Each structure stands twice: as structure tokens, then as C-alpha cells.
Amino acid sequence: MTAASTTDLAPDAKIDTHKARQARIYGIVLIGLAILVAAVFGYGSEGNATFGLSRPRDPWVIPNLVIPAASFNYIAAAVLAFLGMRQFMRGGSRWSTVSIAVGFALATAAFLVWATAGKSFSLTGMLSATVVAAVPIALGGLAGVLSERVAVVNIAIEGMLLAGAFTGALMGSLLGGWGGLLSAVLVGGMFGFILAALVVTYRMDQIIAGVVITLFVTGVTSYVSSQVFSEYRFLNNAPVFRAWKIPFLGDIPVIGPVLFNQNLFVYGAFILVSVATYYLFYTRYGLRARSVGEHPRAADTLGINVYRTRYINVTLAGMVAGFGGAWFTLGSVGRFDENMTGGLGYIGLAAMIFGRWHPFGALMAALIFGFADSLQQKLAIVRTPIPSEFLAMAPYLATIVVVAGFVGRSRPPAADGKPYVKE
Amino acid sequence: MTDTTSQSSLTEKLLQRAAPGRAEFEDLVIVPIFAVIVALIVGALVMLATAVDIETIGRSYLALLQGSLGSVNAISETLTSAIPLVLAGLGLALGFRAGLFNIGAEGQIVVGGIAAVIVGFSFPGLPWIIHLPLALLAGALAGGLYASIAGYLRAATGAHEVITTIMLNLSSYLLLSWMLGLEWMQRPGRSDPVSKSVLPSAELPRLLTDIDPNLRLHAGIFVMIAAVILVHWLLFKTKTGFEYRASGENPDAARYAGMHASAIIVFAMATAGALAGLAGANQVLGVLERATPGFSSGIGFDAISVALLGRSHPVGVLFAGLLFGALEAGGRQMQVDAGVSIDLISIIQALIIVFIAAPLLVRAIFPWGFKKPAGR
Numbered sequence: 001m002t003a004a005s006t007t008d009l010a011p012d013a014k015i016d017t018h019k020a021r022q023a024r025i026y027g028i029v030l031i032g033l034a035i036l037v038a039a040v041f042g043y044g045s046e047g048n049a050t051f052g053l054s055r056p057r058d059p060w061v062i063p064n065l066v067i068p069a070a071s072f073n074y075i076a077a078a079v080l081a082f083l084g085m086r087q088f089m090r091g092g093s094r095w096s097t098v099s100i101a102v103g104f105a106l107a108t109a110a111f112l113v114w115a116t117a118g119k120s121f122s123l124t125g126m127l128s129a130t131v132v133a134a135v136p137i138a139l140g141g142l143a144g145v146l147s148e149r150v151a152v153v154n155i156a157i158e159g160m161l162l163a164g165a166f167t168g169a170l171m172g173s174l175l176g177g178w179g180g181l182l183s184a185v186l187v188g189g190m191f192g193f194i195l196a197a198l199v200v201t202y203r204m205d206q207i208i209a210g211v212v213i214t215l216f217v218t219g220v221t222s223y224v225s226s227q228v229f230s231e232y233r234f235l236n237n238a239p240v241f242r243a244w245k246i247p248f249l250g251d252i253p254v255i256g257p258v259l260f261n262q263n264l265f266v267y268g269a270f271i272l273v274s275v276a277t278y279y280l281f282y283t284r285y286g287l288r289a290r291s292v293g294e295h296p297r298a299a300d301t302l303g304i305n306v307y308r309t310r311y312i313n314v315t316l317a318g319m320v321a322g323f324g325g326a327w328f329t330l331g332s333v334g335r336f337d338e339n340m341t342g343g344l345g346y347i348g349l350a351a352m353i354f355g356r357w358h359p360f361g362a363l364m365a366a367l368i369f370g371f372a373d374s375l376q377q378k379l380a381i382v383r384t385p386i387p388s389e390f391l392a393m394a395p396y397l398a399t400i401v402v403v404a405g406f407v408g409r410s411r412p413p414a415a416d417g418k419p420y421v422k423e
Numbered sequence: 424m425t426d427t428t429s430q431s432s433l434t435e436k437l438l439q440r441a442a443p444g445r446a447e448f449e450d451l452v453i454v455p456i457f458a459v460i461v462a463l464i465v466g467a468l469v470m471l472a473t474a475v476d477i478e479t480i481g482r483s484y485l486a487l488l489q490g491s492l493g494s495v496n497a498i499s500e501t502l503t504s505a506i507p508l509v510l511a512g513l514g515l516a517l518g519f520r521a522g523l524f525n526i527g528a529e530g531q532i533v534v535g536g537i538a539a540v541i542v543g544f545s546f547p548g549l550p551w552i553i554h555l556p557l558a559l560l561a562g563a564l565a566g567g568l569y570a571s572i573a574g575y576l577r578a579a580t581g582a583h584e585v586i587t588t589i590m591l592n593l594s595s596y597l598l599l600s601w602m603l604g605l606e607w608m609q610r611p612g613r614s615d616p617v618s619k620s621v622l623p624s625a626e627l628p629r630l631l632t633d634i635d636p637n638l639r640l641h642a643g644i645f646v647m648i649a650a651v652i653l654v655h656w657l658l659f660k661t662k663t664g665f666e667y668r669a670s671g672e673n674p675d676a677a678r679y680a681g682m683h684a685s686a687i688i689v690f691a692m693a694t695a696g697a698l699a700g701l702a703g704a705n706q707v708l709g710v711l712e713r714a715t716p717g718f719s720s721g722i723g724f725d726a727i728s729v730a731l732l733g734r735s736h737p738v739g740v741l742f743a744g745l746l747f748g749a750l751e752a753g754g755r756q757m758q759v760d761a762g763v764s765i766d767l768i769s770i771i772q773a774l775i776i777v778f779i780a781a782p783l784l785v786r787a788i789f790p791w792g793f794k795k796p797a798g799r
Contacts (some may be wrong), residue, residue: 004764067543084642155585185653187453198777198784201783202781202783202784202787203778203781203783204780204781204783204784205780206726207524207585208524208776209777209780209781210782211526211585211727212773212776212777213774214772215724215727215769215772215776216773216777217768218769218772218773219470219766219767219768219770219771219772220770221447222764223469223473223764223766223767223769224473224481226764226766227475227763227764227766228474229475233551243710274600294686312758331650343589343590343592343593344591345588346586346589350586352592372574380498387601389597389598389601390597390601390602392597393593393594393597393598396590396591396593396597397590399586399590400576400582400586400591403576403582403583403586403587403590404576404579404582404587405580406582
């Protein structure tokens, strides 16, 4: 018992020092950002940054947002310095997370103001692009949440997205947009089922199974696109789902074009995230699924069929990823290119971790990644002194930072990645 | 309690599958052979499904054989393709042995290749005996450093190496395309992104030019053989190798035995990255003689398959690398002769690994030929 009581005490003390250390690190990061913002973004900007909020032909036109660049950035630097000092002096206060989030937001805003100083830039356009870019990441992340909640690590999301994109293009060309979408969802579900079969029934290592599915899908899609599509172009020419403007809501300035004048996939992603949240946290099936992810043996004892639950949820995850994959073809260009998903499935996994294995969290994280992505695309147009390759790296580096910074603080389902053998 | 023990014994078994201690003949020989055969059959089915007629399928598999083994040129091509696969595969095998699933060989190849090409075109006037090893070393160092980023993050924060290495892969492509546009790096007089050529003193010399000047086999094959021997020695004859294997097979036991888990992770990633960097250096110094966009051409991903197929054993990796090199060289011939896209090869490769990594699946397809698993 004495051993137990000492081990009871020790972690507490450890957590306290850990928290204090973390708060100090946050403080240093914030002060560093303040110096960066003041020295580079504040000192280096002249004139006004003009952010366009609405287009001239919108029903309600609101004036552009004009910000004096240098003064805005100095103020931002001052706020950052204040937050940093506060973190540093009063380590471990409960505002740590908020401070660091506000800090990063301010630094990003300062960067944006610096980059657009003396020019003008459509803020609404960028936010709209953010939501669009977030769709595949959010759906990938949601697929990750659905399968990891039943303790199946899904590295195959990238492959499922690619399969969805490919099927969307092929079947969309043959059957029209809706047929393509349905087929993409079904093929995604099929790969989910294959993943479940490999890891649940054949007990293959989950990560190897995921990598192999991705390799296989990459191989098949590249093979068909160079063997068949290059010759029969009509097979790779699918109709595209255009934006549907929701009446009235779509006319609201800024919010309207960003949220209510998008295509099917954006609305679909929002609906799926809500439905998945309801399913996982407010229905008995969701509770069962989560119990399989946390403690499969206990779930089994209570009469839940662990294998079947895993099969169903991983197949559902595949269907979600297939829908997300269709975005690449049916939601944007209507044409499939080799490897067109470009690692977004893995960024989706990072979004899942960042979002703490919660559908809404994954969506929020995906919006942040989408923001990084659309930011780099817009900045490449505005021309900044930073080479475009480094801007394009931003989402990847952000993923690394997120995975490294948050993995310790967000807890995966307890049985995540472990196969279950019924006795 | 039974729960955790049965699960841990199962994970042990799975790790053994990826990195077996003393694998049996059945797992080591029969399963891979079955895997290759089944993969070729499924590959034929894929071709059938894409409206390739039976005669062409026969012709393409014939071309696959001829292009990989049918002539001196074919064998030279097979070996040339195998060199980077074996080198990077050895690196990945080391990682698997230490319990790390490093998908980042691709990025490490890119970074290693960049470093090697910079050293390769920089120092004019150096004798080759210094210049060539220096360029190879630069590649290995750069690859090792790049990989140890992921290793450090894993050790310090627990960030999963699969995600971080993939992100490093994607970043490395962008890094390459940025560097190829730099003035001091780009080939003078060219507007397309191609680096300066490697000086002759840093080139890996071609070996068979006396027979036919087109034969591309280069001295990298000695680097490859040396690496196989070195990795075998490192893994099975040194304390470091023992620590890698111990912490891969049972991290808890290794920690209780006083091994530094974090240091092992970082070192294992660094060695793995150094080998992959060496593979990149081999490509730029031996085959291409310059860096071009996409010079890594997916070798890093094929190397994953090579390491899995070779059961993370250096000798196994050598044979798996030769097989994949043959598939690669034969695939090019197949594309020319039968007009079947070389991407078919990647389908076959993926299928081979499925069957390798899930022996239960092979057993389900071929119930004969295997003795019943014990205890059932």
C-alpha cells in the first residue's frame, strides 16, 4: 500500500511542474511571436492593407476593411507581448490554451496585414476558399474518427479518398453526377470493408494494412488512368456539382458566400459531421461503438459483437472517405489525375488528432488546415518575398506541429490500434 | 488480466511478422512465393478487367521476364534498379526492427540526393578517391538528419512517425523544387528545373561500359553489398543492434533492462535515414548524374514493400530488392513491348505485401501446403 500511495502522490507533483513548464514554453513562444511581429511585420509594412468584404454586385454591399498596416501590427505585437509575459509570470494559469490560440490568430492576422500592406485582397474570397479546402480534410478526419473510435487505426484514408475521386470521375462520366457520387461512396465503403476484413478477420497489422490499401489504390488508379483514360477521354469527363446558393442566407455579406453559397460537398461535410456527432454521442449504437474502442473485452462481455461493430464502423468510415474523395473530381474539376489527393488523407488524420477524436473537433482542425492552404494560394498571387514552395509547405509543417504538440494532450481511444481476439 | 496478456502476445506475434526473430522456413520462403504467384494472377485479372486481351497479357508477362533477366542489358537494368531499393529497404528494415514504421524513405532519398548532388558539383579539382566518398557521405548525413527530425519528435512528444514522415516527404518535394530553381544550383543556360551536373570525380563509375557503353550498372552495387553486410553486422553482432531489436520486440522489457528508449528511437531513425539518403546519393551520382524534379520516383515507397517482403532481414531485403528491381526493369520492357502501363507493377507489388503481411489470408486462399497452426 505504501508503494501505491507514493505513486499516487508523485504524478500530481509531476503534472504541476509539467504544467508550469508548458506555460513557460507557451510564454516564450508568445514573446517570440511578439518580437517577430514587431520587427518584421510591423517595421516592414507601409501604407494600408485593404481587405475586400463583398463584391460590387452583391445585394448588400459593405465597404472594404482598410487597416493601417504598421500600427495594427505594433498593436498586435504589444498584445502578444502582454499575453506572453502573463503566461511566463503566472505559469500554469487556466488561460494557457486560450492565450496560445489567440496568440497564433493574432500573429496570422499580422502576417496577412503585412503581406497585403499597400495592396488589396479579397478576405471573403479567401474564407470561402478555406471552407472548400477544408472539406476533404474534414471528411478524411471524420473517417478517421469513425474508425479509431472502434480502435481501428485508419492510415488507408488517403487511399479511400483517392478511390472515391477515381470512382467519382469514372462513374460520373458514365452515369452522371449523382451516379458517380453514389458509386464513390460505395467504393469507399468497399475499401473500408476490406480494411476491416484485413485487420479484424485476418489480423494484419493495422498500419501495414492501411499503407498497403493506399499503395494498392494508388497503383490501380494510376494504372487505369494511364492505360484507359489516356485513350478513352470520355471516361474521365464527369459533370461537376455547381454551387447552390441558399435563398436569403446566401445574400448575407461575408457569411453568405462563405457558408451558404457552396456546393453539395460543403453542405454534405457539415451535415455528416453533425450526424456523426449525434450518432457517436447520443445514440446507443454510438455508445456501443465507443465502448468497443475503449475496452473491447468489456463490450464483448456485455454482449456487443465487437467484430461486427468494427466492420460496420470502418465501412461507414470508408463511405465517408469515399464521399470526401468524390469532392476532388465531382466537386471541383470533373477529371481524375494520378495522385490527385496529394496527402490530404494524412492531413485529415492529423486533423482528427488535433480535434481530439471528436467529429466537430476534426472539422475545426480541418478549417485551420484549410485556412493555411487557401492562405498560401492567395499569397502566391499577392506576391510576397517568401518563395511559394515554402508557403505551400505551410500545411505540412502545421500538421507536424499539431501532431507533435497535441498528441500528448489529447487521448486516443484506449484500445486504439490493438487487434481483438475473442476467447 | 487475460485481456492484456493475450493482446500483448498478439502484438508480439504481429511484430514478429514484420521483424521475426527466428522465422520458420514456411513463413520465409513459401508465403513469399505464394504471394508473388497470387499477385501475378490478380495482376492478369486487372489487365483483363481493363480490356487487355489474353494474348497481350501473355506477351506482357513474357516481356516482364525478358526485360528483367533476358539479356545482359536486362540484368544490368535489374541490378541498377535494385541498388536504391535495397539501400532504402535496409534503412526501413532497421526501423521495423526497432519498432518504427518509417514511411519517410522517399523524403530522405530526396534530401540525401540533394546533398550529394551539391557536393558532387561543388568541389572541382578534388581527386575522386576523396570526392566520391564525400558526396556519398553528404547524402547519408542529410538523409540521417532529415529522418532524425521524425525520430526526435516521436521520442520527445510521441508524434506518430507515420504522419510526421509523410509530411516530411511532401515537404521534401517542395524543398527540391525550390532548390532546383536557385541560381547557384540550376544548370547554367537552362530555364527548366535541373541541377548542375555532377563532376566526373564524384560520379559512381559505370562498370560494364567495356561490354556495351549503354549498360548502366554502376559502382553503387558495391555500396549496396557493403551496406547489406554492415547492416547485418550492426543488427546481429553489436550492442546497438541488440538494443534496436529488443526495443522493437518488447519496448517495456527493453526499458526495464535499462535501455534508453528515446535515444534508440532517434538513432534508429537516423541510421534508417542515412541508408535512404545513400540510396538518393546513388541515384544522382550513379544513374542520373544530376538532380531533377521527382528523381526519387517513388523508390522510398517501393522500399517499404522491399523491407516487408524481406522480413526486415538484411539478406531478405537484398533478395526482395532484386525481385523488385527485376519487376521494375521488366515493367519498363512490358510498357514498351506490350503497351501495358508500368503502373501495373505497383499493383502487383502492393498485392505481394498484402499476402506477405497477412499470412492468414494466404492460408485462407491456399489451405493446402501449410501445416495447421499449432494449438488450433
